[in-house]
Amino acid sequence: MGFLRPQSGKCTIDGLDCWNERDKVQAKLGYIPGEISFFDDMSGTDFLKFIADYRRIGTQSRKEELLERFELDPKSKIKKMSKGTK
Numbered sequence: 001m002g003f004l005r006p007q008s009g010k011c012t013i014d015g016l017d018c019w020n021e022r023d024k025v026q027a028k029l030g031y032i033p034g035e036i037s038f039f040d041d042m043s044g045t046d047f048l049k050f051i052a053d054y055r056r057i058g059t060q061s062r063k064e065e066l067l068e069r070f071e072l073d074p075k076s077k078i079k080k081m082s083k084g085t086k
Helices: 022-026 044-055 061-069
Strands: none
Touching: none
């Protein structure tokens, strides 16, 4: 994913160097840490906008498709969607 520069050797994903071609690697796959932490007041809409801005995604069609498929209300607080919420 290009988060850490290797001290020796190299890592590739789908033939792409994970450090030198991290932008291409990141365009092909995503990363979700096991213990993700969200802002308490962030809604699903806020989070999707943050990710779209960060990844420079202009189209919203995939977002709408996934919200419908997973039956998510993006206005809900994201903490309520997290597996860590009790």
